[in-house]
Amino acid sequence: MTFREAVWQLVRRIPRGRVATYGQIAALLGRPRAARAVGGALRGCPANLPWHRVVNAQGAVSFRGRMSSMLTQRIRLEAEGVVFRRGRVVLRAHAWRRWRGLP
DNA sequence: GACTTGACTAGAC
DNA sequence: AGTCTAGCCAAGT
Numbered sequence: 270m271t272f273r274e275a276v277w278q279l280v281r282r283i284p285r286g287r288v289a290t291y292g293q294i295a296a297l298l299g300r301p302r303a304a305r306a307v308g309g310a311l312r313g314c315p316a317n318l319p320w321h322r323v324v325n326a327q328g329a330v331s332f333r334g335r336m337s338s339m340l341t342q343r344i345r346l347e348a349e350g351v352v353f354r355r356g357r358v359v360l361r362a363h364a365w366r367r368w369r370g371l372p
Numbered sequence: 373g374a375c376t377t378g379a380c381t382a383g384a385c
Numbered sequence: 386a387g388t389c390t391a392g393c394c395a396a397g398t
Contacts, residue, residue: 271395271396273395290381291379291380292382295394302381302393303394303395304394305378305380305381305392305394307379307380309378309380309394312379320379323379325381326382330379
């Protein structure tokens with residue numbers, strides 16, 4: 270299993286209405302400093318993957334060459350109830366917490 | 373195997 | 386709060 274596949278597998282588990290950060294994904298995979306590689310893994314990912322639920326550490330949508338794709342990502346997130354504030358996702362409210370309710 | 377390339381980040385001003 | 390910089394790392398050449 271390549272790193273890229275592991276990223277896809279994990280991203281698939283982010284629930285609707287929640288977001289994860291590149292660094293968070295990397296950390297969950299045991300590579301706390303591979304945030305940048307997570308971005309690379311999402312480049313050319315399967316179309317059915319909820320890639321739009323991954324944002325940067327500031328809660329902002331990362332630039333990917335065109336403004337239109339940023340807008341698409343934002344629209345998709347808002348469509349699932351994610352709230353933006355001054356151009357950033359309100360992480361306090363929407364950050365994916367895998368361990369909620371566990372020790 | 374040695375570069376190069378980014379959907380990244382934390383830290384320093 | 387904005388801007389720069391230096392690390393980092395999997396993939397593709």
